[in-house]
Amino acid sequence: MLAYSRSFWPLFLHVLGAMTLWGALLAAAVAGLAGAARAAFSSLLVALPAWAVTLACAFWIASDEGLSDSNATWIGIGHLVLEPGLLVLLAAVGCAYWWRRSAKAVAGRIVAALALLYLLLLTVALMAMSGKWG
Amino acid sequence: MLHVTAAFCFVGGSVAAAILNTLAIRAERPSESARLLRLIRVALPVIFVGVAGTLVFGIWLWHHLGFGIGAGWIWASLALWVVANALGGIGGRHQERARELAERLAAEGDATTAELQALLRDRTGLAISWAAGAATLAILVLMIWKP
Numbered sequence: 001m002l003a004y005s006r007s008f009w010p011l012f013l014h015v016l017g018a019m020t021l022w023g024a025l026l027a028a029a030v031a032g033l034a035g036a037a038r039a040a041f042s043s044l045l046v047a048l049p050a051w052a053v054t055l056a057c058a059f060w061i062a063s064d065e066g067l068s069d070s071n072a073t074w075i076g077i078g079h080l081v082l083e084p085g086l087l088v089l090l091a092a093v094g095c096a097y098w099w100r101r102s103a104k105a106v107a108g109r110i111v112a113a114l115a116l117l118y119l120l121l122l123t124v125a126l127m128a129m130s131g132k133w134g
Numbered sequence: 135m136l137h138v139t140a141a142f143c144f145v146g147g148s149v150a151a152a153i154l155n156t157l158a159i160r161a162e163r164p165s166e167s168a169r170l171l172r173l174i175r176v177a178l179p180v181i182f183v184g185v186a187g188t189l190v191f192g193i194w195l196w197h198h199l200g201f202g203i204g205a206g207w208i209w210a211s212l213a214l215w216v217v218a219n220a221l222g223g224i225g226g227r228h229q230e231r232a233r234e235l236a237e238r239l240a241a242e243g244d245a246t247t248a249e250l251q252a253l254l255r256d257r258t259g260l261a262i263s264w265a266a267g268a269a270t271l272a273i274l275v276l277m278i279w280k281p
Binding site: 008011012015016018019020022023024026027030031034036038039042043046123126127130131 | 275
């Protein structure tokens with residue numbers, strides 16, 4: 001019944017933000033692996049507001065549905081991936097900026113690795129949240 | 135879980151393609167446009183997995199969760215799924231034409247031409263791609279709203 005009673009906007013924006021974040025990281029990883037520094041940097045800039053919308057709407061949903069103090073495993077995995085993920089995202093943005101300025105190949109490899117790492121973690125989180133693990 | 139994962143591949147892959155296409159339009163040199171349009175091909179398998187997965191697991195969920203055959207929002211989602219894929223395919227062919235021209239110009243001195251700029255910024259082509267994105271977004275609205 002929860003699926004039918006929850007309010008539309010927080011869940012819609014949470015899912016849309018997460019999908020945009022996932023897509024922007026995919027674009028950054030692909031650009032990173034192909035050696036396209038500007039494209040990787042621009043893609044990561046799209047990921048930042050998407051990350052903020054995803055997190056803000058996660059707290060909105062938790063507040064609306066009384067899940068703020070929940071110990072459910074799937075909520076824990078979501079927070080464990082999303083919040084520290086900002087550090088991975090910021091590190092990737094920093095490396096992409098360094099890559100654009102220096103054209104050093106190692107920076108590109110780090111950008112691609114960080115984007116792929118966060119993409120993988122987000123995939124685990126979305127599976128945990130949609131499958132309500134635990 | 136598999137239906138949602140497929141939806142992330144469908145929408146996320148489309149977002150990646152849209153970002154790369156936008157950057158290709160803004161690129162200064164044909165070689166750069168061609169490279170970014172080529173990169174969209176890498177996102178295509180992800181989109182195809184999402185397109186197939188949303189349909190297969192969606193129909194399975196329709197049966198499994200016991201929604202009736204008269205569930206209008208599911209029929210509307212299916213219609214939008216067909217529209218999104220048809221428009222996405224047309225938009226993709228337009229991008230392929232732009233990529234082919236950009237690659238030819240890159241090999242011939244890498245100077246942009248009015249023809250390439252017109253093809254990259256073609257209003258009809260862009261409108262079709264945006265309409266495909268709008269149809270995909272409408273599916274997401276229906277899936278969460280379940281009117």
